Structures are given as structure tokens and as C-alpha cells.
Amino acid sequence: MWFVGRRTVAPFLVLSALASASCDALEQNAIREVGLASRLAAETPASRQPAPPAPRETMPPIIRGIYVSSYAMGNPVRRAELLALADTTEINAFVVDVKDEDGVRYHSGIPLAMEATHPGSIPVRDLKAVADTLRAHGIHPIARVVVFKDRRLSRVRPQWSIRTPKGEPWRDHQDLTWVSPWERGVWEMNIAIAEEAVRAGFREVQFDYVRFPEQYGSLPLQVHPAADSAGDRTDAIAGFLAAARARIHPLGATITADVFGLSMNESRDVGIGQQWERISATVDGVLPMVYPSHYFPTHLAGIARPNRMPYQTVLHSVGMGVIRNQRLKEAGIQPARIVPWLQAFTATWNDRGFRYGPQQARDQMRAVYDLGLEDWILWHPNSNYGQIAGAFARETAPESRRVVPPGSLAATVDRFDREGAAAERQRLAATAD
Incomplete structure (x- = not known):
């Protein structure tokens, strides 16, 4: 288990009052001691006073x-059941x-x-x-x-x-x-x-x-x-996330954003303001919802039955996000960490006869690992994970295989670049801090 420790920094109190002649000896000594401590602190090389880690660096490695x-x-x-699940498996985040x-x-x-x-x-x-309870159990x-x-x-x-x-x-x-x-x-x-949530102890x-x-x-x-007359929907969403980051980062926590899985699979904003490059360049982590049941046969080339092809659906959808993030890196932009949302439910509304159990959960996880990623979060609307619990490992451990994504995905991302994704990267690189 990965334990999330709370970081505390003891503040230094620097006194700048001038001692008057009427101060007694004890007060005069205290003022001199504080003044000496202040001068020593000012003269200490910066290398000996490391800055606190950036919020993103405090996230669990997996x-x-x-x-x-x-x-x-x-x-x-229910809380006790879910905590027991985390205590006995690789689950380390709620x-x-x-x-x-x-x-x-x-x-x-x-x-x-x-x-x-x-x-x-x-x-x-x-x-x-x-x-406090989550952190006591080593849960992010x-x-x-x-x-x-x-x-x-x-x-x-x-x-x-x-x-x-x-x-x-x-x-x-x-x-x-x-x-x-x-x-x-x-x-x-x-x-x-x-x-308010961060001050209560949440770290993300x-x-x-x-x-x-x-x-x-x-x-x-x-x-x-x-x-805003000068901006579009993408500007509104990215603007909100940037404003949130400016307020949450000083508190030592990270911000992440849930996005449509298709935001990785289209060049523009999917009609809802979620353009991949803009979001990935703004937040610490991006969570594409790649539930296979939510894809149509027309969304991903060669995947005719997405809900019944969980490995292929996740591999192709998230694979495009991995390639696009790599191109952001090459442009000098730090992209968000990709943490896919995976499906832990049976899609009773469109494929009742195909039950999601441990095998389907493992197939999705394997696709994530084959893309060189380690992270995932499972979604069940009622938080019932008993039907897939057999998919969980005993301990949180690296599983990434770093398999090269299919060549067809790079060709698709090349098309996104021609449709505007490359121009967005260039604009982001030109305006980066």
C-alpha cells in the first residue's frame, strides 16, 4: 500500500520591532536571539533550504x-466493506x-x-x-x-x-x-x-x-x-480549471478533470468545451471516461462491438491520448497524468446479456498497462465492486509493459494535428510560463 503522509511546514516568526531603552534584559536578549536567527536564515544558501515539493510531486506514484x-x-x-477491500488489495485511492x-x-x-x-x-x-480515515488506511x-x-x-x-x-x-x-x-x-x-475539501484533508x-x-x-x-465575446467554449472550461489550479495549488493539493473518452479521439472539443491539448496542459491529471459501453461501433476504427471488446476499446481510445501527450512533451509542455476511468458495471441499458466481471476488468487494466501507464480508477454508480473484486492484485505494484501503440493510432493523431491539434500545441507552447 502507498501511504499518503501529510506534509507540514513549521512557519518562522520574524520579529522586526526595535527595542526601546526601557526593555528589560530578558526582552533585549530575546530580540537579539530572534534577530540573529533571522540573519542566519537569510544568509543560508538556497540549496540548504529546499522548496516544498510541487503538488503534482506529492501524488502517489501509482x-x-x-x-x-x-x-x-x-x-x-458499506464504508467498512470498502476500506477492507482497500486494505486487502491494490486499491489505494478513493x-x-x-x-x-x-x-x-x-x-x-x-x-x-x-x-x-x-x-x-x-x-x-x-x-x-x-x-483522516482514508489516510489512516493508506488511501489517497x-x-x-x-x-x-x-x-x-x-x-x-x-x-x-x-x-x-x-x-x-x-x-x-x-x-x-x-x-x-x-x-x-x-x-x-x-x-x-x-x-474547503482540501483544508479538510483531501489531497486532490x-x-x-x-x-x-x-x-x-x-x-x-x-x-x-x-x-465571453473573445473566447469559445474551450476557453471557458480551460479558464475555470486554470482559476481552480491557482487557488488549490498553494494549499498543496492537485486538481484533476474528468473528460469524455472521445476527447482523446477527436481533434476539437467534442462539442462540450473539452479539447484534449487544452485540458491536458492545464490540470495535473486528466481522467478520460473510457467505459466500453459508452462507445458506438462508429467511434473507433475496427471496433465493431466496443462493450464486448474492453481491451481493444481502452487500448485504442487511451492510446491516442498517450500519443497526443507525448507530442505535448515534445513541444515543451508538461501534460497531465492520464488516469483512465474504467467500467465496473454491466451495461443493462444496451447490452444486458454481457456481464462485466473480473475478466472484463482485467482486460481494461491490461490495455492501460500495455500503453505504458500504471493508473486507473473504476466506476460503479452504486460503489459495488464485489462482482469484479477477483481482478484486483494483492499489492499495489508496477504493471506497465510499455508496448508501442498500434501504428494506426499515430496515423489518426496525425489527422488530428492537421485538423487543429498541432496548432493548439504551438499556441500553448508560445504562451507557456
Whole structure:
């Protein structure tokens, strides 16, 4: 198991007051001692005072995680079961709901966050106790924060909602309203929640639904009153993530972003503001959702039944992300760490007859390792992992095989470059700090 230790830095107190003639000898001595200590500190070579590690450097070297809903974490029996799973297997990270589509799941000190939450839906009573418990078990604590799919915030701050051309609240296929990714008030509330989670002891904030809703032809056009005239949807999403990074990094934690798996497999922003190069250059980790059940036969060349071809689906989809990240590196840009979301559920809505068990989980993991990666997180909406538990190793250990991705993937990424991905890399390299 990889233990996440808490780093503390003792502050130095430097006194700059002048001693008056009336100070007694003890006070005069104290002032002289502090002044001497200050001078010695100032004269110590920088090489002897190493800077604290960058937040990304404090991440576990290998991440093998599971999603844990707030209800599972808030239930003592379910929590004990999941902790036991981590204690006896390679699992060393939990993604815990801090804020989901229905608001915060703990008692927040942020008034607006509580106003936009159902008061009877707070299963986590003590957020700090959750983080402390996870770290005591050697588990990397990750706070999941759902951002723009927020019907409750839309209800209490309707002026922040996406509208229709008629001025009515825009609704998705589930009849849910969203808040606009251009609204700075939405940014502020979600970043404040992230800060609260980090101060409670979480070492990573994972932003989910950090995107625009899909603009299906059957739905009205989306109108964003606060849309920036000088930017597009990609600018809005990358702008929010950059603002979050600027606030979370000084607290010593990392930020990551959940993205559509297809963001690696298209050159542009997949219609929702998630353009691969922009996202990867902005966050510490990027988590493409590569659930095989979510791919159509037309999405990946040669993969006619994605849900029944978990190894091939993950290998081809994530393989394109690996190549694109390598090209970012070659352009002088540090890309995000790729931590794929893998499927731990049976897709009852479109392939009920194909059950996902240990073999399907292992197939996905093997694809990740064959791409030279070590990390993955499994998703089950109800946090039930018993049906795939046989796929887990006993200990967290390197598995990467560093197999070269199929040549056809590089050819596909070459096409993405011609369609604009290369230009995006060049722009990012020219504006890098």
C-alpha cells in the first residue's frame, strides 16, 4: 500500500520591532536571539533550504482507485466493506463525492453551497473525519466536485442558468437545468468548495461535469448571458480549471478533470468545451471516461462491438491520448497524468446479456498497462465492486509493459494535428510560463 503522509511546514516568526531603552534584559536578549536567527536564515544558501515539493510531486506514484458515493462513505457498514477491500488489495485511492449533481454532501461553511443543497441529503457528517480515515488506511483521498450540471444552483441563482432563445431555462434530455460555464459566480462557489475539501484533508480535487451540456439537435439552442465575446467554449472550461489550479495549488493539493473518452479521439472539443491539448496542459491529471459501453461501433476504427471488446476499446481510445501527450512533451509542455476511468458495471441499458466481471476488468487494466501507464480508477454508480473484486492484485505494484501503440493510432493523431491539434500545441507552447 502507498501511504499518503501529510506534509507540514513549521512557519518562522520574524520579529522586526526595535527595542526601546526601557526593555528589560530578558526582552533585549530575546530580540537579539530572534534577530540573529533571522540573519542566519537569510544568509543560508538556497540549496540548504529546499522548496516544498510541487503538488503534482506529492501524488502517489501509482493510482489504483474506486469511486465511492457519499452514501456509501456515510454508511458505516458499506464504508467498512470498502476500506477492507482497500486494505486487502491494490486499491489505494478513493474518489469520494463532496459535491455531486444534487449539491454538497457534507455540512459546508459556504452559505450558497448549503442554500443550493437539499438539507436532508447530507450523508457525510464530518468531512475531515472521512479524509483522516482514508489516510489512516493508506488511501489517497480524492474529492469529487460536480461543477456545471447543477440544477439546485440553477434554481437558487436562475440568472446563472443556461437559457433558451426565448429566455426560458434550458433543459437537457433528462429535463435538468445547468449553470453556465461562463458564470464567474459558479466558478467561485465550486472553487470555494474545493478549497474547503482540501483544508479538510483531501489531497486532490477531481472536477466532474466540467463541461457544457451536449447540444443535441432535438433540444433548443443554448444561450449563455455571460459568454465571453473573445473566447469559445474551450476557453471557458480551460479558464475555470486554470482559476481552480491557482487557488488549490498553494494549499498543496492537485486538481484533476474528468473528460469524455472521445476527447482523446477527436481533434476539437467534442462539442462540450473539452479539447484534449487544452485540458491536458492545464490540470495535473486528466481522467478520460473510457467505459466500453459508452462507445458506438462508429467511434473507433475496427471496433465493431466496443462493450464486448474492453481491451481493444481502452487500448485504442487511451492510446491516442498517450500519443497526443507525448507530442505535448515534445513541444515543451508538461501534460497531465492520464488516469483512465474504467467500467465496473454491466451495461443493462444496451447490452444486458454481457456481464462485466473480473475478466472484463482485467482486460481494461491490461490495455492501460500495455500503453505504458500504471493508473486507473473504476466506476460503479452504486460503489459495488464485489462482482469484479477477483481482478484486483494483492499489492499495489508496477504493471506497465510499455508496448508501442498500434501504428494506426499515430496515423489518426496525425489527422488530428492537421485538423487543429498541432496548432493548439504551438499556441500553448508560445504562451507557456
